Amino acid sequence: MPEKEDWPEYWGRIIGAVVMLGTLSAVAGLVWSLAIGFDIGTGAFWGGIIGGGIVFILSLGISRYATGGMMMMFGGFGVIAIIIGLVVWLIRTLIG
Numbered sequence: 001m002p003e004k005e006d007w008p009e010y011w012g013r014i015i016g017a018v019v020m021l022g023t024l025s026a027v028a029g030l031v032w033s034l035a036i037g038f039d040i041g042t043g044a045f046w047g048g049i050i051g052g053g054i055v056f057i058l059s060l061g062i063s064r065y066a067t068g069g070m071m072m073m074f075g076g077f078g079v080i081a082i083i084i085g086l087v088v089w090l091i092r093t094l095i096g
Helices: 007-036 040-060 064-095
Strands: none
Touching: 007 040, 007 064, 040 064
């Protein structure tokens, strides 16, 4: 039977996931704002807010092991989104 988390571990795991994946989402928003032609600050802001908010809501009801799996899954999606955004930005820059 798994051990019960106390409140510092519980909130520390949630805050860690939100900061890590919120930062990754902000970078993805920054790259995609360059690729689409939006303002850079707006893309990073909304990427971080939306990504961090989704992770915060999902982290509230799951265990510490599920949080680690969620971070690995969303981290992979974030890296793929950044790579695709960089390719789109490069193509758009070279063409136009």
